[in-house]
Amino acid sequence: xxxxxxxxxxxxxxxxxxxxxxxxxxxxxxxxxxxxxxxxxxxxxxxxxxxxxxxxxxxxxxxxxxxxxxxxxxxxxxxxxxxxxxxxxxxxxxxxxxxxxxxxxxxxxxxxxxxxxxxxxxxxxxxxxxxxxxxxxxxxxxxxxxxxxxxxxxxxxxxxxxxxxxxxxxxxxxxxxxxxxxxxxxx
Amino acid sequence: xxxxxxxxxxxxxxxxxxxxxxxxxxxxxxxxxxxxxxxxxxxxxxxxxxxxxxxxxxxxxxxxxxxxxxxxxxxxxxxxxxxxxxxxxxxxxxxxxxxxxxxxxxxxxxxxxxxxxxxxxxxxxxxxxxxxxxxxxxxxxxxxxxxxxxxxxxxxxxxxxxxxxxxxxxxxxxxxxxxxxxxxxxxxxxxxxxxxxxxxxxxxxxxxxxxxxxxxxxxxxxxxxxxxxxxxxxxxxxxxxxxxxxxxxxxxxxxxxxxxxxxxxxxxxxxxxxxxxxxxxxxxxxxxxxxxxxxxxxxxxxxxxxxxxxxxxxxxxxxxxxxxxxxxxxxxxxxxxxxxxxxx
Numbered sequence: 001x002x003x004x005x006x007x008x009x010x011x012x013x014x015x016x017x018x019x020x021x022x023x024x025x026x027x028x029x030x031x032x033x034x035x036x037x038x039x040x041x042x043x044x045x046x047x048x049x050x051x052x053x054x055x056x057x058x059x060x061x062x063x064x065x066x067x068x069x070x071x072x073x074x075x076x077x078x079x080x081x082x083x084x085x086x087x088x089x090x091x092x093x094x095x096x097x098x099x100x101x102x103x104x105x106x107x108x109x110x111x112x113x114x115x116x117x118x119x120x121x122x123x124x125x126x127x128x129x130x131x132x133x134x135x136x137x138x139x140x141x142x143x144x145x146x147x148x149x150x151x152x153x154x155x156x157x158x159x160x161x162x163x164x165x166x167x168x169x170x171x172x173x174x175x176x177x178x179x180x181x182x183x184x185x186x187x
Numbered sequence: 188x189x190x191x192x193x194x195x196x197x198x199x200x201x202x203x204x205x206x207x208x209x210x211x212x213x214x215x216x217x218x219x220x221x222x223x224x225x226x227x228x229x230x231x232x233x234x235x236x237x238x239x240x241x242x243x244x245x246x247x248x249x250x251x252x253x254x255x256x257x258x259x260x261x262x263x264x265x266x267x268x269x270x271x272x273x274x275x276x277x278x279x280x281x282x283x284x285x286x287x288x289x290x291x292x293x294x295x296x297x298x299x300x301x302x303x304x305x306x307x308x309x310x311x312x313x314x315x316x317x318x319x320x321x322x323x324x325x326x327x328x329x330x331x332x333x334x335x336x337x338x339x340x341x342x343x344x345x346x347x348x349x350x351x352x353x354x355x356x357x358x359x360x361x362x363x364x365x366x367x368x369x370x371x372x373x374x375x376x377x378x379x380x381x382x383x384x385x386x387x388x389x390x391x392x393x394x395x396x397x398x399x400x401x402x403x404x405x406x407x408x409x410x411x412x413x414x415x416x417x418x419x420x421x422x423x424x425x426x427x428x429x430x431x432x433x434x435x436x437x438x439x440x441x442x443x444x445x446x447x448x449x450x451x452x453x454x455x456x457x458x459x460x461x462x463x464x465x466x467x468x469x470x471x472x473x474x475x476x477x478x479x480x481x482x483x484x485x486x487x488x489x490x491x492x493x494x495x496x497x498x499x500x501x502x503x504x505x506x507x508x509x510x511x512x513x514x515x516x517x518x519x520x521x522x523x524x525x526x527x528x529x530x531x
Contacts, residue, residue, distance in 0.1 A: 025297070025299070026299045026300055027296055027297035027302055028398060029247075029293075029296065030394050030397065030402075030444075031444065031447050032244070032246060032416075032422050032447075033391070034390075034391055035246070035295070035296075036395075052399075053395070055387075055391060055394075059383070
């Protein structure tokens, strides 16, 4: 059992016998009221979404999970295909449960996948990832209204707003949660 | 490259991606509001953010800091969760309508789309008016100061609905009929909510119903004034005569809680009682935890003994209003240096 206030993105919970992963958590403090937490939970196997608002002091049933290394192979538009690096066993994870991950994960890279018994529940992507800029639009001279930024596309297809001095082929560090540019990486 | 110049380069990049439109919009909206308040004869005040005592509010966690002085000794001081404690003293002294943009601090709040432990509050008190007048004042303020990018659903006229009407409409709960702890528990269970076996306060069960069924369904086509809050939710708003509700409203826009307003309680006896009860509750809840137990001013209620003017106060989350008027979905960028960036 854990307190609802300790539930974070990625926490695995058992709700009515079904495993769910917390994908969104927003703290709410209703006018002059106790602290509550508003959760969006997703069942990785069915894609079903649940919304729950609980007092931060409420108990929730968390489940023991295990992380294993998995190599990301490809996606077929519906599922991500991974291979467990220990056993070479191949697994599929529905893409609907992990929006945007197709633009973040790189083919051939190894990621930690969270399992509950034999069910994959969560894919852990690093909080910051270095990408190569594959397409960069030309900066418009004198365009400072938008804070001197432009859009670029990475090798994974992720679109990121960056300062105008970033050029094609350069490497940039990106926050994978907010999809925000953090800094240029000099090699 | 030295570490110093490396850090400087990163900072330089950081400033380049800073949201210049947000910086300018913040300035523009503040300027327009200051002009509006000045035109309507409100006095702008500037009160401290550090105080030796706070108004007891058990649900708001506090920040403390330590004064260390050779001459004054050492003393625990607190960052204000709202400027109310000082502004009410200014009203007592001047009998004038006052406003201020104040930095406010609420500890233990997770950092999220709509929360930052430090935020900017616009607080305005109007003398000789009640909470109903404050609705019209706020409508005029919104209409006359909004940024050009503001969409119609953020502009007046505001919709109005009582909390009881909203509970009836969206949760099917008759608030008048569930005034006892047993009755509201039954109502929550029949809605399918899971309640802890340990007893909880009436307002906690009310908030479970409100947050799960009512708040997510509130209309969003216009700002919504949700009025007449249950008396069980303790606050310094006047009670409606012969009714289990208080003269308090909250303003919602795009389902975001934007402002809170009271017909301010000015009865010294009631305020003294509120102070005693809420402080007892606060101390009981925070004893044996790391949470800050602020001092309170035992003489605060005394200033209401003599001729304290009738007034109504509105506390408005300025950053949230700016976020909505700019068409943003969260406070990132709107709050220029969010705590998550400061501590990382």
